[in-house]
Amino acid sequence: MGKKLLIHNDKVPGIATLDVYRQHGGYASVEKALKTMTPNDVLEEVKKSGLRGRGGAGFPTGMKWSFLARPEGVERYLVCNADESEPGTFKDRYLMEVIPHALIEGMITSSYALGAKTSYIYIRGEYFYVARIVEKAIDEAYAAGLLGKNILGTDFSHDCYVQVGGGAYICGEETALLESLEGKRGNPRIKPPFPAVAGVWGCPTVVNNVETIAAVCPIINMGGDEYAKIGIGRSTGTKLISASGHINKPGVYEIELGLPVEEFIYSEEYCGGIINGRKLKAVVAGGSSVPILPAELILKNDKGEPRLMSYESLSEGGFATGTMLGSGGFIVYDETTSIVKNLYTFARFYHHESCGQCSPCREGTGWMEKILHRIVEGHGKPSDIDLLWDIQRKIEGNTICPLGDAAAWPVASAIRHFRAEFEEYINHPERIKDVKHYYSVHQLAGA
Amino acid sequence: MAQVEIKFNEETLALVHKMIKRYPEGKHKSALLPILHIAQAEFGGWLSPETMDYVASILNIKPIEVYEVASFYSMYNLKPVGKCLLEVCRTSSCWTRGAEDVVKHLEKKLGIKEGETTKDGMFTIKTVECLGSCGTAPMLQCGASYHENLTLEKVDKIVEDYRAAGKQRSYTDMDYKNTL
Numbered sequence: 082m083g084k085k086l087l088i089h090n091d092k093v094p095g096i097a098t099l100d101v102y103r104q105h106g107g108y109a110s111v112e113k114a115l116k117t118m119t120p121n122d123v124l125e126e127v128k129k130s131g132l133r134g135r136g137g138a139g140f141p142t143g144m145k146w147s148f149l150a151r152p153e154g155v156e157r158y159l160v161c162n163a164d165e166s167e168p169g170t171f172k173d174r175y176l177m178e179v180i181p182h183a184l185i186e187g188m189i190t191s192s193y194a195l196g197a198k199t200s201y202i203y204i205r206g207e208y209f210y211v212a213r214i215v216e217k218a219i220d221e222a223y224a225a226g227l228l229g230k231n232i233l234g235t236d237f238s239h240d241c242y243v244q245v246g247g248g249a250y251i252c253g254e255e256t257a258l259l260e261s262l263e264g265k266r267g268n269p270r271i272k273p274p275f276p277a278v279a280g281v282w283g284c285p286t287v288v289n290n291v292e293t294i295a296a297v298c299p300i301i302n303m304g305g306d307e308y309a310k311i312g313i314g315r316s317t318g319t320k321l322i323s324a325s326g327h328i329n330k331p332g333v334y335e336i337e338l339g340l341p342v343e344e345f346i347y348s349e350e351y352c353g354g355i356i357n358g359r360k361l362k363a364v365v366a367g368g369s370s371v372p373i374l375p376a377e378l379i380l381k382n383d384k385g386e387p388r389l390m391s392y393e394s395l396s397e398g399g400f401a402t403g404t405m406l407g408s409g410g411f412i413v414y415d416e417t418t419s420i421v422k423n424l425y426t427f428a429r430f431y432h433h434e435s436c437g438q439c440s441p442c443r444e445g446t447g448w449m450e451k452i453l454h455r456i457v458e459g460h461g462k463p464s465d466i467d468l469l470w471d472i473q474r475k476i477e478g479n480t481i482c483p484l485g486d487a488a489a490w491p492v493a494s495a496i497r498h499f500r501a502e503f504e505e506y507i508n509h510p511e512r513i514k515d516v517k518h519y520y521s522v523h524q525l526a527g528a
Numbered sequence: 529m530a531q532v533e534i535k536f537n538e539e540t541l542a543l544v545h546k547m548i549k550r551y552p553e554g555k556h557k558s559a560l561l562p563i564l565h566i567a568q569a570e571f572g573g574w575l576s577p578e579t580m581d582y583v584a585s586i587l588n589i590k591p592i593e594v595y596e597v598a599s600f601y602s603m604y605n606l607k608p609v610g611k612c613l614l615e616v617c618r619t620s621s622c623w624t625r626g627a628e629d630v631v632k633h634l635e636k637k638l639g640i641k642e643g644e645t646t647k648d649g650m651f652t653i654k655t656v657e658c659l660g661s662c663g664t665a666p667m668l669q670c671g672a673s674y675h676e677n678l679t680l681e682k683v684d685k686i687v688e689d690y691r692a693a694g695k696q697r698s699y700t701d702m703d704y705k706n707t708l
């Protein structure tokens with residue numbers, strides 16, 4: 082059994098309340114940091130821990146924090162990215178819903194390190210009830226003197242607020258999020274300047290994912306060096322994985338980085354294998370944006386070595402044979418799944434969510450959706466596969482924000498690994514006409 | 529539909545002013561998204577031009593600043609919707625576990641197509657993108673409530689329950705005076 086640092090107490094009754102959370106060691110990192118460490122000490126521990134951003138990009142958190150500009154007399158802000166809209170990802174929701182104080186604790190300790198007097202937690206609007214849980218936790222923290230003026234009798238004062246979004250995947254992109262926090266449309270900004278220099282209201286800002294911020298607590302409690310011993314190589318620590326699709330036990334699992342993918346899918350401790358004992362066909366390992374891999378490439382890399390749940394192992398082989406850890410949104414597809422139809426749901430998603438600022442993304446996502454639609458409807462043309470390939474190539478790398486790339490990669494990888502299936506759709510539409518490509522709710526209820 | 533007066537009551541106004549205080553001096557526009565949620569909930573489940581103009585006046589910003597935001601985000605309804613907006617997720621994880629069946633079943637049961645509202649103004653069906661409930665797929669959202677691990681029987685029950693309650697379900701229906 083791997084180490085757990087974030088949700089090890091998730092089954093403790095009442096853990097969402099401040100009292101129970103503190104009885105189980107909650108807010109120790111705030112005590113320790115504010116009373117015995119300088120802000121710079123906290124930053125150094127986070128650097129030593131090797132923690133990498135859990136929102137998708139995997140950028141080293143300590144380094145990101147050290148880039149924060151600190152001009153005299155200008156406010157600095159910490160903004161928590163709780164927009165969580167990447168298909169397949171629901172870990173932040175679980176953490177905030179079950180142990181909201183883990184996030185608040187991390188917000189206080191992190192804000193202390195950054196010298197931020199105010200922080201915001203930007204939660205996607207659909208998670209309204211989650212925002213309510215987090216707000217309750219914030220109220221409790223204020224009442225206990227953990228937020229507000231002179232926290233725990235120290236010189237450090239801090240305010241933390243929740244802001245709800247309006248329903249837009251693009252607001253997960255950090256500069257779009259900041260625009261949205263300012264009450265505007267979620268159009269990503271051109272970088273540079275980076276948020277570390279000019280973020281919300283033009284002030285230096287750090288944007289971090291919910292899980293990243295929560296991970297700061299165990300890092301401060303155990304020390305960065307100890308944290309760095311957990312995990313494997315440069316993938317230090319633990320990671321929350323949201324598992325969904327055709328598995329027996331969908332849910333949120335905390336794994337120690339380095340766990341073999343095969344064990345994650347098949348062991349009873351995690352996904353519990355494929356439903357109805359069917360065969361594994363493919364996996365999207367890190368949220369909809371990362372390349373889909375067929376069973377043989379997700380279980381083993383191109384050298385035949387077991388693939389591990391780590392930043393490095395999952396990306397081994399580049400996009401030719403590898404993928405990415407991404408947000409940890411792990412979607413499993415069994416042998417009955419139509420990769421083409423599934424890809425259509427992704428293409429439709431990206432088209433719907435493109436903010437429309439850049440032509441390659443706005444037009445390209447629309448075209449990809451349209452072409453895939455005609456293919457799944459049985460009206461595809463033989464030239465459509467190359468056309469799709471061409472469109473995704475023209476989007477990738479040619480846009481303001483990475484949503485364009487995120488829309489291109491699923492298309493590229495599906496064609497790369499499952500070209501024959503596209504050809505089948507196009508050349509034999511009669512064969513696919515009456516086939517259901519997914520489980521019906523009845524089948525599942527009985528399963 | 530009964531004409532609603534486009535004006536927050538005292539209590540709601542106090543909440544709005546409290547929300548504005550969360551942002552630095554002069555940055556009150558930041559409160560626009562949460563206030564639009566409240567306005568939508570209070571004034572019939574959608575944002576009419578009058579409602580948006582009213583929100584602009586409260587925040588002392590130009591109406592166009594409200595329109596451009598309201599039209600960008602998918603949770604703001606710019607046309608009237610039923611009292612219960614049934615939003616069914618259609619993205620990959622839900623699709624693999626029968627989301628299409630859920631939509632078809634709802635369409636048949638309510639006698640309307642996706643995107644339409646029942647004649648009695650009670651239900652609207654809408655398909656939406658991933659709501660972060662992939663591990664409990666298929667799912668639908670109605671107001672602030674998530675309905676997960678759906679079966680067709682569960683869908684029937686949800687519809688019956690809402691019909692019996694007869695109330696408007698909005699994102700802010702859960703005790704929002706203390707939230708947002």
Ligand SMILES: Cc1cc2nc3c(=O)[nH]c(=O)nc-3n(C[C@H](O)[C@H](O)[C@H](O)COP(=O)(O)O)c2cc1C
Nearest residue numbers: 134135136162164165166253254255289290293483
């Ligand atoms: C289109 C798009 C959507 C994103 N969505 C999210 C999201 O929902 N949550 C998140 O934490 N990061 C998301 N990101 C990544 C953020 O831009 C940013 O890298 C992250 O919040 C940084 O936090 P971290 O370093 O702690 O991971 C998204 C990026 C893109 C391009």
Ligand code: SF4
Nearest residue numbers: 436438439442480482
């Ligand atoms: S890549 Fe797409 S989502 Fe990103 S800024 Fe351009 S149009 Fe908007």
Ligand code: FES
Nearest residue numbers: 617622659661662
């Ligand atoms: S795919 Fe439906 S909630 Fe995520």
